[in-house]
Amino acid sequence: xxxxxxxxxxxxxxxxxxxxxxxxxxxxxxxxxxxxxxxxxxxxxxxxxxxxxxxxxxxxxxxxxxxxxxxxxxxxxxxxxxxxxxxxxxxxxxxxxxxxxxxxxxxxxxxxxxxxxxxxxxxxxxxxxxxxxxxxxxxxxxxxxxxxxxxxxxxxxxxxxxxxxxxxxxxxxxxxxxxxxxxxxxxxxxxxxxxxxxxxxxxxxxxxxx
Amino acid sequence: xxxxxxxxxxxxxxxxxxxxxxxxxxxxxxxxxxxxxxxxxxxxxxxxxxxxxxxxxxxxxxxxxxxxxxxxxxxxxxxxxxxxxxxxxxxxxxxxxxxxxxxxxxxxxxxxxxxxxxxxxxxxxxxxxxxxxxxxxxxxxxxxxxxxxxxxxxxxxxxxxxxxxxxxxxxxxxxxxxxxxxxxxxxxxxxxxxxxxxxxxxxxxxxxxx
DNA sequence: TTGTTGATTTCGCAA
DNA sequence: TTGCGAAGTCAACAA
Numbered sequence: 001x002x003x004x005x006x007x008x009x010x011x012x013x014x015x016x017x018x019x020x021x022x023x024x025x026x027x028x029x030x031x032x033x034x035x036x037x038x039x040x041x042x043x044x045x046x047x048x049x050x051x052x053x054x055x056x057x058x059x060x061x062x063x064x065x066x067x068x069x070x071x072x073x074x075x076x077x078x079x080x081x082x083x084x085x086x087x088x089x090x091x092x093x094x095x096x097x098x099x100x101x102x103x104x105x106x107x108x109x110x111x112x113x114x115x116x117x118x119x120x121x122x123x124x125x126x127x128x129x130x131x132x133x134x135x136x137x138x139x140x141x142x143x144x145x146x147x148x149x150x151x152x153x154x155x156x157x158x159x160x161x162x163x164x165x166x167x168x169x170x171x172x173x174x175x176x177x178x179x180x181x182x183x184x185x186x187x188x189x190x191x192x193x194x195x196x197x198x199x200x201x202x203x204x205x206x207x208x209x210x
Numbered sequence: 211x212x213x214x215x216x217x218x219x220x221x222x223x224x225x226x227x228x229x230x231x232x233x234x235x236x237x238x239x240x241x242x243x244x245x246x247x248x249x250x251x252x253x254x255x256x257x258x259x260x261x262x263x264x265x266x267x268x269x270x271x272x273x274x275x276x277x278x279x280x281x282x283x284x285x286x287x288x289x290x291x292x293x294x295x296x297x298x299x300x301x302x303x304x305x306x307x308x309x310x311x312x313x314x315x316x317x318x319x320x321x322x323x324x325x326x327x328x329x330x331x332x333x334x335x336x337x338x339x340x341x342x343x344x345x346x347x348x349x350x351x352x353x354x355x356x357x358x359x360x361x362x363x364x365x366x367x368x369x370x371x372x373x374x375x376x377x378x379x380x381x382x383x384x385x386x387x388x389x390x391x392x393x394x395x396x397x398x399x400x401x402x403x404x405x406x407x408x409x410x411x412x413x414x415x416x417x418x419x420x
Numbered sequence: 421t422t423g424t425t426g427a428t429t430t431c432g433c434a435a
Numbered sequence: 436t437t438g439c440g441a442a443g444t445c446a447a448c449a450a
Contacts (some may be wrong), residue, residue, distance in 0.1 A: 043244075058428090
């Protein structure tokens with residue numbers, strides 16, 4: 001099998017699973033690894049079947065050529081259209097929960113607004129602490145270095161606005177990588193690790209009181 | 211089908227393709243979309259087959275429960291171990307090419323060294339321009355905002371070293387996102403768009419002269 | 421083993 | 436349509 005597109009790749013001869021979907025896309029799987037195929041062609045594409053050879057051409061001209069030496073099994077089924085997948089919360093939910101539980105950040109803290117607008121994008125949560133000082137909060141599932149950079153940019157801008165400056169920063173995440181923590185604290189940004197299960201539990205508990 | 215792990219997801223009843231690999235991992239594909247399954251379980255995991263129900267349990271306790279109403283086809287094959295995939299250059303190759311063609315950055319530029327070390331990681335290329343001023347170059351396939359941040363951190367550190375300061379910055383990529391360009395230029399970092407094919411061609415051309 | 425970065429990423433949302 | 440951030444990301448590589 002040979003792929004030629006943004007990169008070129010070659011796959012030696014072996015026994016594999018070939019899947020052709022209704023939209024013409026092709027997947028080549030081995031008997032292990034993760035869900036990612038060894039090689040594939042994403043739709044839209046066109047499959048040309050020649051004797052002993054399949055040539056799949058993508059819309060940008062990239063090609064996947066499959067040389068077929070032997071066929072152990074060949075079946076085809078019409079699956080029809082698929083009803084959608086339903087997913088439940090991740091990061092958005094963390095922001096919901098924290099917005100409703102600002103006391104986790106400190107006594108007397110209150111929410112000013114969510115998605116507080118700045119010229120370079122919205123800050124997740126804007127709060128005031130017990131003394132009335134503004135605090136910009138960035139919420140992440142996993143706190144990494146780029147999240148700290150993002151919050152830093154917000155703080156830089158916000159602190160130019162004399163109406164709300166000074167603005168402090170809080171970096172809140174389920175998990176904060178050591179490098180991100182070091183960078184944040186070096187910049188005077190407080191790090192808060194959020195316990196998703198506890199926060200969800202507190203939320204349930206509050207609901208159960210009524 | 212129901213998944214319960216970091217998130218919960220539910221998939222309504224429909225005709226689908228189920229794949230079980232040799233390592234026990236499970237993939238659930240619909241008849242379209244890309245190579246990503248609707249739902250899956252990565253190895254290591256354990257598959258328990260009960261009548262009308264499969265329960266797949268991952269090592270962190272996440273579960274994928276598949277309710278089977280009807281089987282249209284059921285086949286099994288041993289594929290054996292797989293020889294590896296061979297890929298050819300992407301970003302490393304870009305760095306190679308630019309290292310050999312510093313004249314693309316300006317007349318009289320010369321390479322000091324590749325992977326120039328700093329306390330927070332190596333700078334892709336360190337050059338001197340025609341006037342002898344040091345220039346740190348970050349090479350990316352796609353230039354995004356975090357690449358600019360990375361280069362900014364390098365420049366901050368390098369400019370503290372009186373032996374080589376001042377150090378200028380160049381952000382070189384096949385494609386530079388507008389936001390990354392704005393941020394870079396705001397920080398005095400020059401942006402250079404690299405034409406991979408031309409650079410490769412120039413390289414070939416040089417080889418053909420001999 | 422752990423962390424970091426790139427990807428033929430894919431996917432979803434919003435402008 | 437396009438751009439951008441997140442992903443149950445995956446996967447390769449370095450520390």
